[in-house]
Amino acid sequence: MKEALQDSMFFGAALSIGTYILGVLIKRRWNFFLFNPLLLSITATISVLLILGIEYSEYNNSAKYITYLLTPATVALAIPLYEQISLLRKNLTAIIAGIASGVLTSSLSIFLMSLAFSLNHTQYVTLLPKSITTAIGISLSAELNGYIAITVSSIIITGLIGNIAGGLLCRLLRIKHPIAKGIAIGTSTHVMGTSKAMEIGEIEGAMSSLSIAVAGCMTVGAAILFEWWI
Amino acid sequence: MKYIAQFGIIIAISLIGELLNRAIPLPIPASIYGMAILFTALCTKTIKLSQVKETGKFLILIMPLMFIAPATGLIESWSTMQEFIVALLVISAISTVLVAAAAGHITQLIIKHKGKEDKK
Numbered sequence: 001m002k003e004a005l006q007d008s009m010f011f012g013a014a015l016s017i018g019t020y021i022l023g024v025l026i027k028r029r030w031n032f033f034l035f036n037p038l039l040l041s042i043t044a045t046i047s048v049l050l051i052l053g054i055e056y057s058e059y060n061n062s063a064k065y066i067t068y069l070l071t072p073a074t075v076a077l078a079i080p081l082y083e084q085i086s087l088l089r090k091n092l093t094a095i096i097a098g099i100a101s102g103v104l105t106s107s108l109s110i111f112l113m114s115l116a117f118s119l120n121h122t123q124y125v126t127l128l129p130k131s132i133t134t135a136i137g138i139s140l141s142a143e144l145n146g147y148i149a150i151t152v153s154s155i156i157i158t159g160l161i162g163n164i165a166g167g168l169l170c171r172l173l174r175i176k177h178p179i180a181k182g183i184a185i186g187t188s189t190h191v192m193g194t195s196k197a198m199e200i201g202e203i204e205g206a207m208s209s210l211s212i213a214v215a216g217c218m219t220v221g222a223a224i225l226f227e228w229w230i
Numbered sequence: 231m232k233y234i235a236q237f238g239i240i241i242a243i244s245l246i247g248e249l250l251n252r253a254i255p256l257p258i259p260a261s262i263y264g265m266a267i268l269f270t271a272l273c274t275k276t277i278k279l280s281q282v283k284e285t286g287k288f289l290i291l292i293m294p295l296m297f298i299a300p301a302t303g304l305i306e307s308w309s310t311m312q313e314f315i316v317a318l319l320v321i322s323a324i325s326t327v328l329v330a331a332a333a334g335h336i337t338q339l340i341i342k343h344k345g346k347e348d349k350k
Contacts, residue, residue: 102333139259184334
């Protein structure tokens with residue numbers, strides 16, 4: 001049984017998709033804030049691998065074909081960006097300045113806190129991409145020679161904060177304008193926060209998805225500057 | 231044929247992005263080059279929205295699935311992560327709040343300021 005699963009070309013992919021669907025169903029049934037489909041799927045996948053004693057590399061042999069689509073999917077993020085171009089043009093200065101200050105705050109705060117925790121270079125560059133979408137974060141972490149899986153975890157932890165508390169965070173921080181809300185949620189908590197922003201409102205959702213792409217690109221630039229500080 | 235052509239365009243742009251990533255010695259992922267190329271092509275109407283829309287949106291919709299395997303890779307790096315798990319959690323939480331505050335307030339400030347100027 002174990003051998004059959006390990007050698008299968010579809011086990012890893014089926015496990016990933018199956019646990020995700022299960023996660024969506026659980027989220028629908030019980031709308032508890034920690035029941036995030038992605039979080040549930042990752043937890044379930046890890047549990048199954050540990051229980052069956054299957055190596056990650058065996059699982060990834062077939063799961064990697066899904067991950068393969070990450071680059072084309074990120075390329076496709078240009079589509080929603082293009083669709084929002086009129087809203088983008090109208091508020092260009094505010095949006096770009098807002099996202100830029102968010103990106104700068106991200107790199108600067110990670111740098112200062114990494115100093116405080118005396119992290120080493122690899123640990124520091126692992127955290128630098130934490131506020132951007134996993135698609136860009138994975139590639140950036142790889143380019144910076146960080147621990148890719150840990151970058152992904154910090155991105156997901158960050159995303160969960162946005163997904164769980166995006167609206168509350170804006171209220172506490174007194175961010176009221178719909179465009180500003182979307183920019184705040186998207187710049188800080190990427191795709192996972194954006195799905196929350198979509199629930200809050202149309203403009204919030206659109207601005208949040210726009211921030212994912214712009215903050216992602218800007219963070220790549222910021223990381224090049226900040227990379228050598230520790 | 232429509233979907234094959236759409237998928238073909240997106241894959242071709244990904245390929246160009248990958249080649250640029252190898253040719254240019256900067257830590258810019260292939261996907262970012264690709265996104266910039268597609269965005270420019272859409273703005274200049276070199277590529278029409280209808281030539282990429284459905285397949286592109288489908289890829290964006292199933293994107294969460296692509297995060298599962300890399301995150302599961304945590305099993306392999308768990309011992310490395312344990313070394314700085316507290317730092318990781320604290321840094322993630324605090325910087326997230328700071329980033330939201332900075333991005334949101336700067337945007338809000340400029341929109342309000344511009345609104346006032348427009349009224350004058």
